Amino acid sequence: MRNKLVLKFPQSLLDKPIISTVVKRFDLDFNILHAQTKPEGLLILEISGTDENYNAAIKYLENLKVNMQPLSKDIIRDENKCTNCSACIPHCPTQSLFIEDRKTMKVGFDPEKCIACEACIPVCPYKAMSLKL
Amino acid sequence: MPKTYEEINKKIKNNEAVVLRADEFIELVDKKGLKEAAKEVDVVTTATFGPMCSSGLFINFGHSNPKIKSGGGEAYINEVPAYTGLAAVDLYIGATACQWNDPRNQIHPGKFAYGGAHVIEDLAKGKDVRLKVHAYGTDCYPRKELDTWINIKDLNEAILYNPRNCYQNYNAAVNLSKKTIYTYMGTLKPSGENITYSSAGQLSPLLKDPLYKTIGIGTRIWLAGAQGYISWYGTQHNPNAERNNKDIPTGGAGTLAVVGNLKEMDAEYLRGTSMQGYGATLTVGIGVPIPLLDEEVAKYAAIKDEDISAPIVDYGNDYPICKSSDLGHVTYAELKSGKIKFKGKEVQTSSLSSYNKALEIAEKLKQEIKQGKFLLSRPAQLFPSSDTDKTQKPLNYKEPKKEIFQ
Ligand code: SF4
Ligand code: SF4
Numbered sequence: 185m186r187n188k189l190v191l192k193f194p195q196s197l198l199d200k201p202i203i204s205t206v207v208k209r210f211d212l213d214f215n216i217l218h219a220q221t222k223p224e225g226l227l228i229l230e231i232s233g234t235d236e237n238y239n240a241a242i243k244y245l246e247n248l249k250v251n252m253q254p255l256s257k258d259i260i261r262d263e264n265k266c267t268n269c270s271a272c273i274p275h276c277p278t279q280s281l282f283i284e285d286r287k288t289m290k291v292g293f294d295p296e297k298c299i300a301c302e303a304c305i306p307v308c309p310y311k312a313m314s315l316k317l
Numbered sequence: 318m319p320k321t322y323e324e325i326n327k328k329i330k331n332n333e334a335v336v337l338r339a340d341e342f343i344e345l346v347d348k349k350g351l352k353e354a355a356k357e358v359d360v361v362t363t364a365t366f367g368p369m370c371s372s373g374l375f376i377n378f379g380h381s382n383p384k385i386k387s388g389g390g391e392a393y394i395n396e397v398p399a400y401t402g403l404a405a406v407d408l409y410i411g412a413t414a415c416q417w418n419d420p421r422n423q424i425h426p427g428k429f430a431y432g433g434a435h436v437i438e439d440l441a442k443g444k445d446v447r448l449k450v451h452a453y454g455t456d457c458y459p460r461k462e463l464d465t466w467i468n469i470k471d472l473n474e475a476i477l478y479n480p481r482n483c484y485q486n487y488n489a490a491v492n493l494s495k496k497t498i499y500t501y502m503g504t505l506k507p508s509g510e511n512i513t514y515s516s517a518g519q520l521s522p523l524l525k526d527p528l529y530k531t532i533g534i535g536t537r538i539w540l541a542g543a544q545g546y547i548s549w550y551g552t553q554h555n556p557n558a559e560r561n562n563k564d565i566p567t568g569g570a571g572t573l574a575v576v577g578n579l580k581e582m583d584a585e586y587l588r589g590t591s592m593q594g595y596g597a598t599l600t601v602g603i604g605v606p607i608p609l610l611d612e613e614v615a616k617y618a619a620i621k622d623e624d625i626s627a628p629i630v631d632y633g634n635d636y637p638i639c640k641s642s643d644l645g646h647v648t649y650a651e652l653k654s655g656k657i658k659f660k661g662k663e664v665q666t667s668s669l670s671s672y673n674k675a676l677e678i679a680e681k682l683k684q685e686i687k688q689g690k691f692l693l694s695r696p697a698q699l700f701p702s703s704d705t706d707k708t709q710k711p712l713n714y715k716e717p718k719k720e721i722f723q
Contacts, residue, residue, distance in 0.1 A: 270668045271668070288673055
């Protein structure tokens with residue numbers, strides 16, 4: 185099982201080491217895609233492990249009243265529209281959009297890191313970024 | 318030994334010209350020294366690819382039967398108003414024109430998804446666009462309404478005419494106000510959180526010929542894939558802007574007016590552009606060859622990002638009220654690194670113009686010259702430079718008499 189999850193934490197849980205507990209107890213691998221504490225606790229994780237452990241971990245988190253949703257949206261870049269200007273880069277919170285090579289100033293896009301926050305869509309002057317429905 | 322335009326063109330025709338992109342020429346000068354490099358190389362290609370609001374298109378759409386006189390009437394292309402104050406079936410459509418029913422900034426920030434610039438891109442792509450004309454009718458032009466599809470291949474003329482392109486240098490924009498702002502320099506986060514710029518720096522045409530020794534009226538240029546020309550200096554051309562000790566302007570200075578045949582252009586280098594909260598604009602790809610006539614021209618052509626700096630301007634407070642921001646300068650080398658130190662913290666930098674595309678254009682122009690397809694033209698007249706009194710003036714505001722409004 186491998187899944188990208190958006191976790192929202194109530195304030196009361198913010199100072200608890202929930203994720204490390206989950207990882208240890210259920211033997212899962214995880215990758216933090218995005219983390220913030222303000223204005224609310226928000227964590228976007230990619231979790232992988234056996235089905236059994238994964239489901240047990242989800243149960244544990246549900247019991248703690250952590251709000252969970254699968255990250256199901258996909259952001260795509262239209263390579264024909266992108267001019268490699270870089271206008272989107274400061275607006276991307278996860279460095280999914282980045283300069284690949286400072287000599288050519290080519291702009292790379294790493295969908296693996298993308299959390300589908302959609303911040304890049306309105307700031308791209310060429311409408312190169314969009315939400316795949 | 319100085320070279321002449323004729324000598325360089327002869328070499329180009331014989332496929333013998335040595336042509337380098339500006340970035341390659343910089344490397345060569347670093348390796349071999351200016352003298353050697355200037356002797357070896359005939360032409361340096363420069364380019365830029367950025368949003369240029371002062372762009373537009375003249376078209377002649379041909380006479381209908383019965384005839385109509387759009388002049389003095391109203392015309393819309395894909396619902397974007399075109400300027401009709403010309404002869405019977407000539408129109409001008411400007412890049413920043415909005416569709417008549419666009420909500421603009423009433424829902425802030427406006428999207429400006431489709432404007433004059435997008436019409437120009439669609440025409441260049443060979444798409445059909447809808448032309449509507451409302452005329453008052455005359456004895457010789459009786460028709461009052463026209464509603465038809467037009468296509469670039471059917472137009473008599475489609476002439477791109479941009480009164481101001483290719484700014485010699487430009488501001489680096491920051492926003493020191495407390496809210497996000499939406500500008501032609503992109504979306505700027507509050508409290509100086511990001512800085513944007515818009516110049517190809519060491520590849521940008523007028524920065525490689527800062528005193529306009531080879532770039533002038535009549536210079537043949539690469540205009541969105543076609544061979545176009547510099548028709549005049551651009552509006553707001555300001556050769557007397559401040560310059561550093563290498564003669565490079567330390568802010569916006571010279572500009573170009575350019576003209577070319579849209580029918581020969583490649584839509585890849587002519588992009589309808591939507592600046593959130595600001596408006597529509599056209600991103601134009603321009604390449605300008607610099608003939609290395611002598612060592613002085615070569616010295617300027619070898620100017621690097623490290624030597625070119627942009628003033629940091631606060632668009633949140635100062636820019637709208639013509640106040641100069643005393644926030645210092647930053648070089649294009651620093652801007653291109655992705656982050657700079659500003660007011661004691663690290664700030665992300667990003668560009669509106671595309672250096673990557675500018676490189677692509679400089680390379681295309683280089684290949685065309687090497688293959689003998691693009692000859693250089695000597696300017697018919699050079700631009701007013703820093704030895705003239707040409708400047709850029711603010712508006713001389715004169716309060717109208719009140720009774721005009723009563
Ligand atoms: S802002 Fe748009 S065009 Fe520019 S690099 Fe980002 S995705 Fe590409
Ligand atoms: S949606 Fe855009 S801004 Fe948000 S993480 Fe993905 S690439 Fe970055």
